[in-house]
Amino acid sequence: MKKKISLLICILALAFAFTGCGNAKGIQYDPETIEQSCEQVLYVVASGGISGEQVSSMSDWNQGYLMAQLESQTGVQMEAEDFITALQGWSASADECGQYISHGDYQFKSSSSTLTVIAPAEFSDRAADLEFTFDENLKLESFTVNANFSTGEILKKAGLNTLLGMGTVFCVLIFMSFIISLFKYVPALVDRKSKKQAEPAKAAPA
Numbered sequence: 001m002k003k004k005i006s007l008l009i010c011i012l013a014l015a016f017a018f019t020g021c022g023n024a025k026g027i028q029y030d031p032e033t034i035e036q037s038c039e040q041v042l043y044v045v046a047s048g049g050i051s052g053e054q055v056s057s058m059s060d061w062n063q064g065y066l067m068a069q070l071e072s073q074t075g076v077q078m079e080a081e082d083f084i085t086a087l088q089g090w091s092a093s094a095d096e097c098g099q100y101i102s103h104g105d106y107q108f109k110s111s112s113s114t115l116t117v118i119a120p121a122e123f124s125d126r127a128a129d130l131e132f133t134f135d136e137n138l139k140l141e142s143f144t145v146n147a148n149f150s151t152g153e154i155l156k157k158a159g160l161n162t163l164l165g166m167g168t169v170f171c172v173l174i175f176m177s178f179i180i181s182l183f184k185y186v187p188a189l190v191d192r193k194s195k196k197q198a199e200p201a202k203a204a205p206a
Contacts (some may be wrong), residue, residue, distance in 0.1 A: 026110035027136055033075065035106050038117055038132050040074035041143055045090045046100055052087035055080060078140040086143040093145035098125030112136070121145070 055063060063080040071077050103121035110116075115134040118126065129146045149157070 026112060026133070027110075027115045027138070029110070029115055029134075029138060031106075031108060033137075034108070034115070034117060034134075037074050037076045037140075038106060038119070038130075041076065041078075041086075041132070041140065042103075042130065044070065044074065045086050045143060050087070052084040053092065055087065057085050060149055074140075076134070076138065076140045082140065082142055089144050093123075093128065093147065096126070096147045097123035097128045097145065099123060114141075 009144065055066065057067065058080075067078060067080055067083065079110045101122045101124060103119045106117050106119045108115065108117055113136050115138065117132040117134070118129045121130045127148045129148065130145055131142075131144050132140065133144075135141055
């Protein structure tokens with residue numbers, strides 16, 4: 001009887017826990033304000049007026065001043081390290097996607113701790129997704145460009161990665177086998193060295 005009661009209590013506790021998780025509210029935000037902020041961040045990053053290397057070379061005071069200017073222009077807060085990552089990611093996206101052309105409507109995904117804003121974008125070489133991630137205080141944590149690869153390109157990359165990984169493993173194994181094969185010469189070298197050290201002790205008497 002006691003086991004049944006304890007089991008019933010556990011089931012009720014789990015049910016209340018799942019109910020609490022299901023009722024967790026997402027982040028409260030104004031879609032129009034967030035869209036404007038994302039547009040401003042995109043404009044700053046895509047304009048090419050400043051690079052990630054330039055921001056990295058700044059002093060802490062200058063980085064703080066730059067982030068204050070960015071906040072006044074975009075309406076969102078952002079750390080200097082995240083801004084550098086966004087600039088470097090945008091520069092790298094040019095190699096994968098080509099030149100930026102335009103983007104579509106923003107889509108919002110809100111949870112209890114993060115707000116993700118995604119917009120499909122068109123580049124000269126391939127399509128991609130612009131992704132903005134905000135924390136619970138609507139502070140911009142990241143801005144990335146996610147290229148959309150075809151199935152053939154994904155399989156090609158996976159095959160190249162597999163080939164590279166297996167090739168590296170085989171090269172290391174061959175090198176280790178070569179090193180192990182040299183161990184047979186170690187005793188002969190040790191004996192030769194010991195004989196050379198013993199010869200001066202056998203000097204002829206005067």
